[in-house]
Amino acid sequence: MKLRIATYNIHKGVTAFGRKTRIHELKEAIKTLDADIVFLQEVQGQHDHHAKRHDTWPSQAQHEFLAGDTHQCVYGMNAVYEHGHHGNALLSRLPIKTSTNRDISDHAYEQRGILHVVVQIAELEAHCFVIHLGLFAASRRRQVQALIQQIKEHVPPQSPLIIAGDFNDWSQRLSHTLYKELNVIEAFDSAPQLGIEQLAPKFKLRGIGLGQNAHARTFPAGLPWLSLDRIYLRGFKVEHARVMQGGSWKTLSDHVPLSVDLSLNRFDLITKHLG
Template identity: 70%
Template sequence: MKLRIATYNIHKGVSAFGRKAKIHGIKEAIDLLDADLVFLQEVQGQHDHHAEQHAHWPQVGQHEFLAGESHHSAYGMNAVYDHGHHGNALLSRYPITSSVNHDVSDHAYEQRGILHAVVHTGTQEVHCFVIHLGLFAASRRRQIQALIQTIQRDLPPDAPLIIAGDFNDWSQRLSHTLYQQLGVFEAFDVDAHHGASRFSVKGMKQLLSGKRNRHARTFPAGLPWLCLDRVYLRGCRVSAAEVLSGAPWNQLSDHVPITATLEYPDAISTDIPVTSHEQA
């Protein structure tokens, strides 16, 4: 089985300072991705001021608007204010059998949550976690531990797993913890010299060696430099991964999206080397 996925911070569907509505262009661009699963951050569930200021502002939450008729949606409300709220969302071409939002807010000035949705593809259940971590390193470490504890408590150790979103981890310090405690890999963790499979003993030793891996550069959208957005995986193989920089993505949000094509065990051998590439 193959799944095409994407992760994207949509900046609440507006330009800087909310002066221009971008949500319609974002929907058109996401539709063109033809992704089975889309992990979204900074999704506006409601914003009364934008609805008043912008003509044709969606009458429903952005997660429902972006899902349209082709996808199901789940929404995790994180930040709540007088005129609305925003959070994380998952769009899925397959039925979403359950969803729960875990509050991992670390202090009063940043409201953060992790959305856990279970998707049934027809052949298996895939556990999807949509994540947007805090701006402070100590907060991110605590939020990652909360994620790990939730997964270890609620999921079987071999359950197919996708963790995707905006990690705000510009120093790239969180991956080793996730590798070690969850047995995951990241979509761009390819050993260019050896082509080692992430499911081989050699591949896992390389991930746990402590060496910094090459994650995708996704921020800022005009000239992506920082590696803020990630896709961590378990129970599948990545046959392709790319960063979608350039037009129209550099005009829609302050991040650019990542896409990846995943292959699940009914169609792969775990000894096949994993390949991926980054598009400049």
């Protein structure tokens, strides 16, 4: 079975300091990704001030507005304040079976969570984790350990696994831990070995290295330089991986999204089950 997924930090659907709303343009842009599953970060569940300030502010929560009639949606509320809240969300064309949101806040100034959603893919249940890690390296290390523990306790080794989101890991120090503990691949690290070597020159011109431990660069959107956004996989084969740069993507958020085409690697899943 073929599957397209995407991950995107949407910056709460507004420009800096909330001067202008971008949520309608974001909805149209996300539609063009044509993704079966979309992992979203910085999703505004409620913001009373923006709702009063902007005439076009949606009456729905952003995850519901972005899902529209084509996708189911799940929201994990993380940061709560007097006038609203925001967090992570997942949009899915495929049936959503269950969802949980776990608080992994490391201190009072950064409220973070892990949104765990089980999605039905053919006859299998795929475990999807939406991540937005902290700004401090020590926090990120502890939050990744919490993620690893949660996956080891709640995800069967034979189940497909997708972890995607904003890792804030500009030094690229977390991948080795995830590779070792969870036996995952990262979508762009694996790209040359999985049939898209012909894209390498194009990506290098854009400043995006391919190959081991060379993740896609997604921040800042105007001239992506830092590798903050990732997609880690287990039980899938990467068919095609893209960074959505240029055009309107430069101004819709402070990040650009990643889009990856996948197929289920049933041999890999069977091997893990037997092992």
